[in-house]
Amino acid sequence: MSESPQSETQKDGAGLEEAGTSWEPRIVAFICNWCTYTGADLAGTSRMKYPPNVRVIKIPCTGRFDPLFMIKAFERGADGVLVSGCHPGDCHYTAGNYNARRKYTVFKSLLETLGMDMDRIWFSWISASEGGKWVDTIQKFTGVIREKGPFQEYREMIDGG
Numbered sequence: 389m390s391e392s393p394q395s396e397t398q399k400d401g402a403g404l405e406e407a408g409t410s411w412e413p414r415i416v417a418f419i420c421n422w423c424t425y426t427g428a429d430l431a432g433t434s435r436m437k438y439p440p441n442v443r444v445i446k447i448p449c450t451g452r453f454d455p456l457f458m459i460k461a462f463e464r465g466a467d468g469v470l471v472s473g474c475h476p477g478d479c480h481y482t483a484g485n486y487n488a489r490r491k492y493t494v495f496k497s498l499l500e501t502l503g504m505d506m507d508r509i510w511f512s513w514i515s516a517s518e519g520g521k522w523v524d525t526i527q528k529f530t531g532v533i534r535e536k537g538p539f540q541e542y543r544e545m546i547d548g549g
């Protein structure tokens with residue numbers, strides 16, 4: 389895991405945690421090093437604008453993604469989680485993204501049984517040349533999470549309340 393391609397201001401979380409009065413969606417994005425991270429970087433170097441609500445965690449491949457990372461992110465206050473990697477057929481480790489999709493499919497049914505709000509979890513395939521798709525995905529996902537509000541149900545569920 390590594391740091392995000394975002395600006396210094398976005399990286400240090402300025403304006404989110406300390407705001408207190410106005411809630412802002414907190415989105416954690418687990419993105420693969422080879423495609424989506426490079427696409428996000430391209431968006432940054434092309435000076436495309438997108439909401440600063442996303443915290444990027446770089447992983448070598450979506451095949452490395454463990455669904456428990458998502459649970460950890462929610463436990464630590466995320467309101468939405470995005471997982472994004474290479475398009476099917478383009479994974480640098482051949483089938484990592486297929487494995488990720490399979491793992492998630494199994495885990496998804498468990499989460500649905502537990503009553504998890506599945507709209508707060510998005511999967512996407514974004515290539516290194518799709519800076520615009522990265523921007524579009526972050527804009528849309530931030531909009532969905534903003535409309536839903538803080539993930540209070542999850543906090544209450546883990547607090548036992």
Ligand code: FES
Pocket residue numbers: 420421422423448449450451473474478479480481482484485
């Ligand atoms: S290297 Fe990107 S999903 Fe496997």
